Amino acid sequence: MSGAETRDAVNHENVNRTRSRSYLDDSIPIRLLPLSVRHQLCAHLDALDVWQVMATAAKLYPSQVDQIHSEKQRGRSASNEFLNIWGGQYNHTVLTLFALFKKLKLHNAMRVIKDYVSEDLHKYIPQSVPTISELRAPPDSSVRINNGPPYPSSSGVSNSNNNQSTTSPEDPSLESLGNIHISTVQKAAESLMEIDYNELETGTNKWCPENRLGQGGFGEVYRGQWKQMDVAIKVMNYRSHVDKTQVELQQSYNELKYLNSIRHDNVVALYGYSINGEKPCLVYQLMSGGSLENRLRAHKSDASLPPLTWRQRFNICDGTARGIYFMHTVRGTPLIHGDIKPANILLDQCLQPKIGDFGLAREGPKSINAVMQVKKVFGTRIYLPPEFRHSKNLSTGVDVYSFGIVLLEVFTGRQVTDRLPENDLQQDLLHYVKQHWRHNRTEVLDKHVPMPFGADLDMCVCAIETGLDCTAIEPQNRPLMSTVLNRFAPHRIKPQPI
Numbered sequence: 001m002s003g004a005e006t007r008d009a010v011n012h013e014n015v016n017r018t019r020s021r022s023y024l025d026d027s028i029p030i031r032l033l034p035l036s037v038r039h040q041l042c043a044h045l046d047a048l049d050v051w052q053v054m055a056t057a058a059k060l061y062p063s064q065v066d067q068i069h070s071e072k073q074r075g076r077s078a079s080n081e082f083l084n085i086w087g088g089q090y091n092h093t094v095l096t097l098f099a100l101f102k103k104l105k106l107h108n109a110m111r112v113i114k115d116y117v118s119e120d121l122h123k124y125i126p127q128s129v130p131t132i133s134e135l136r137a138p139p140d141s142s143v144r145i146n147n148g149p150p151y152p153s154s155s156g157v158s159n160s161n162n163n164q165s166t167t168s169p170e171d172p173s174l175e176s177l178g179n180i181h182i183s184t185v186q187k188a189a190e191s192l193m194e195i196d197y198n199e200l201e202t203g204t205n206k207w208c209p210e211n212r213l214g215q216g217g218f219g220e221v222y223r224g225q226w227k228q229m230d231v232a233i234k235v236m237n238y239r240s241h242v243d244k245t246q247v248e249l250q251q252s253y254n255e256l257k258y259l260n261s262i263r264h265d266n267v268v269a270l271y272g273y274s275i276n277g278e279k280p281c282l283v284y285q286l287m288s289g290g291s292l293e294n295r296l297r298a299h300k301s302d303a304s305l306p307p308l309t310w311r312q313r314f315n316i317c318d319g320t321a322r323g324i325y326f327m328h329t330v331r332g333t334p335l336i337h338g339d340i341k342p343a344n345i346l347l348d349q350c351l352q353p354k355i356g357d358f359g360l361a362r363e364g365p366k367s368i369n370a371v372m373q374v375k376k377v378f379g380t381r382i383y384l385p386p387e388f389r390h391s392k393n394l395s396t397g398v399d400v401y402s403f404g405i406v407l408l409e410v411f412t413g414r415q416v417t418d419r420l421p422e423n424d425l426q427q428d429l430l431h432y433v434k435q436h437w438r439h440n441r442t443e444v445l446d447k448h449v450p451m452p453f454g455a456d457l458d459m460c461v462c463a464i465e466t467g468l469d470c471t472a473i474e475p476q477n478r479p480l481m482s483t484v485l486n487r488f489a490p491h492r493i494k495p496q497p498i
């Protein structure tokens, strides 16, 4: 069955009650949908990669399926080709399309075209915003979300590869994200709230530039209001203009999977996601203090903002260490963040730190002391230890090393990329601290803050020495995060009872 027969079958099966009231289908043909709506629809359907499911439900001929497939291979939109065939050759209407989406539970797709079908039919779109599991393709479907070729990370280290999968499709790692099984993404998002794009558009005043908080490797981040809450909204980029419909799902998948499963005071909270708008969005708790990277340098550009005190610096590092320790130990298999750096440590209004950006997180070797070889290095090169950069040896020691660099940056006030005053030679921060720490502590500690003494000096000494240990060249010489926390313990101030 195909063509007109299919239309009748789908209509009969899905909207027969409606047809009995307004029997004539007076909706417009699919080909007359406004371009912007068609574009939005195709972007959404391509992101879900449901063309095969649609083709099966519409009972297209194998040759037509091949045609769609080859369009897709050429980097074009499979959903658009489906609409060309189904809406073009067979002249199907938007009502028929709506019925098809209803049958497949593609509720957001129904929303995109709802203005082009009779209002009577809007009742078929669930009132509550569905979770992603409701968008599920039939359970036996072999639909996959293809994430495409590798792309450069903001750090310049490639963080993906071409389908060199060594893991099962149920648990794609950064090694295998070329092909994410849609059910895996859905599973990751199951308990998360799906948020209506229109609410985000309103809450950011239509993505007003004044609300722009920053730009990451995967898209822009905006401040906004949602349900009377301050939120940060990450708007995910499409990979390129040519292939606009293929969404970068890698980061969102990791954020969904890991951020959604980890709840900790020092890990940023993910509230929900949105996929029914122009671009997919992830919605987080707003960290109004911005990133540690910006805060460390803010006093240089804004004289009214004092530099962070030694105590504040210590608390931020202590909280960050707790977050990393939690990730390494909360499950049987340690979770390795893979991109610990000041830009990914976010601060709330009380300067409490929360680790964000789980886009490069991955499950490590089975135990905390073990090492596994990976195929691809990922992360920000200057924060990565030599055994990972050169030999691709992944262990929790990677995060420990990056945390060590953060400690040294925070307490010296120098960025790991700064030129250092050593005969005009560019020396890296690590060598510089190693060389000078024993003989001249005052030279090493940040001079923008009054020199510490007493308990503050002990605290700073502990921080720098822990930083040096964490950045040991040999991973086995680095402390575990539990050891780091034990070392920090005597320097903590106990919170006063209220």
Ligand SMILES: Nc1ncnc2c1ncn2[C@@H]1O[C@H](COP(=O)(O)OP(=O)(O)OP(=O)(O)O)[C@@H](O)[C@H]1O
Binding pocket: 153, 154, 155, 213, 214, 215, 216, 217, 218, 219, 220, 221, 232, 234, 268, 284, 285, 286, 287, 288, 290, 291, 339, 343, 344, 346, 356, 357
């Ligand atoms: N929850 C949040 N609250 C406040 N600001 C945020 C939040 N999340 C991100 N930002 C801001 O947006 C910027 C971009 O964040 P994003 O995580 O996308 O990229 P990044 O970590 O800076 O870079 P990359 O993704 O390339 O590693 C951050 O540097 C930060 O200033």
